[in-house]
Amino acid sequence: MTGRTPRLRRVRRFVPSGRATKGATPKVVALGGGMGLSASLAALRRITGDLTAVVTVADDGGSSGRLRDELGVLPPGDLRKALAALCGDDDWGQTWARVIQHRFQSEGELHDHAVGNLLIVALWEQLGDHVQALDLVGKLLGAHGRVLPMSAVPLELQAQVRGHDPDHPDDLSTVRGQATVALTRGEVQSVHVVPEDPPAVPEAVAAVRDADWVVLGPGSWFSSVIPHLLVPELRQALEETKARKVLSLNLAPQPGETDGFSPQRHLEVLARHAPKLAFDVVLADKAAVPDIDGLTVAAKQLVGSEVELAAVAAQGDDARSTAGGAPDRHDPELLAAAYDRIFRMHGRIGPWR
Numbered sequence: 001m002t003g004r005t006p007r008l009r010r011v012r013r014f015v016p017s018g019r020a021t022k023g024a025t026p027k028v029v030a031l032g033g034g035m036g037l038s039a040s041l042a043a044l045r046r047i048t049g050d051l052t053a054v055v056t057v058a059d060d061g062g063s064s065g066r067l068r069d070e071l072g073v074l075p076p077g078d079l080r081k082a083l084a085a086l087c088g089d090d091d092w093g094q095t096w097a098r099v100i101q102h103r104f105q106s107e108g109e110l111h112d113h114a115v116g117n118l119l120i121v122a123l124w125e126q127l128g129d130h131v132q133a134l135d136l137v138g139k140l141l142g143a144h145g146r147v148l149p150m151s152a153v154p155l156e157l158q159a160q161v162r163g164h165d166p167d168h169p170d171d172l173s174t175v176r177g178q179a180t181v182a183l184t185r186g187e188v189q190s191v192h193v194v195p196e197d198p199p200a201v202p203e204a205v206a207a208v209r210d211a212d213w214v215v216l217g218p219g220s221w222f223s224s225v226i227p228h229l230l231v232p233e234l235r236q237a238l239e240e241t242k243a244r245k246v247l248s249l250n251l252a253p254q255p256g257e258t259d260g261f262s263p264q265r266h267l268e269v270l271a272r273h274a275p276k277l278a279f280d281v282v283l284a285d286k287a288a289v290p291d292i293d294g295l296t297v298a299a300k301q302l303v304g305s306e307v308e309l310a311a312v313a314a315q316g317d318d319a320r321s322t323a324g325g326a327p328d329r330h331d332p333e334l335l336a337a338a339y340d341r342i343f344r345m346h347g348r349i350g351p352w353r
Helices: 036-042 062-071 077-085 092-103 115-127 130-141 177-183 202-210 221-230 232-240 263-273 290-301 330-345
Strands: 026-034 050-055 144-149 155-163 172-176 187-194 213-216 244-248 281-285 306-310
Touching: 026 036, 026 202, 026 221, 036 050, 036 077, 036 221, 036 330, 050 077, 062 077, 062 130, 062 177, 077 092, 077 115, 077 130, 077 144, 092 115, 092 202, 092 281, 115 263, 130 144, 144 202, 155 177, 155 290, 172 177, 177 221, 187 221, 187 263, 202 244, 221 232, 221 263, 263 290, 281 290, 281 330, 290 306
Parallel strands: 026 050, 026 213, 050 144, 213 244, 244 281, 281 306
Antiparallel strands: 155 172, 155 187
């Protein structure tokens, strides 16, 4: 869609703003948080007009953490990033993407708050409904998809970390908070959320159950990907949905959280947190897999899936590199082509083409 989005009298019911006609493209649900989910959404909005993002709500750092502490709201930051990723490539979409991502720079209380965070929280307070407010922001932006929180309550992420205390490298320590877990020293063994059985957002559960394809990842493995599996209703929906499922692996280990992890190790820890969850396809960048045979065996044994290798990393000036020199930014066009090929080649539920 290009140009301004017409004002609608009712905002409760969401109407996708993609250019494809209804039924022409698959219903896709993408789960995650942060820049990993944004990468998937920027790709997926190019190939489907029926796209829903389900976003983690455990962030406790930066602007989101301050708003969460002061107002008791869901952390809006990852939701804002998902909405920005769904903005169109026209002037309207890109202008609004920049606006909601803009951070104030000052010596006062507004310093480092993102405009989009304040807008989302203001609408939550005005409307008293998380989903209705996010739908309204999506209409304002002309977003090519819908954004939903995974849970109706803010969550605290806690991790069991081996070697967090350098003086006791074999001991397990509990590390609290998503921002801390993401940068922890030592090796994360497992994560859980508080409260332990958080309520899922019903619309998110319904979207997963009604999807043709579900995409989990890429993203911070312990702090953005696995938390979706710690919400019981959402995990059950992922296990029971008739949708086909893609697990999208990262381009490189994340310093702190998954330092030294092989692609197989990522599958091992995910399977430990959700042993009943199976996937149809594991998608990985071919340059990020040093042991293709090992990943193929692990994917089959741990999550029951095939492996699809594709060049999906950004190159040249578009590639942000890790300390080890490996690119860690996806190219949206290449990732879109990989998803589209998977959707076409691995079967479908409905005749969307």
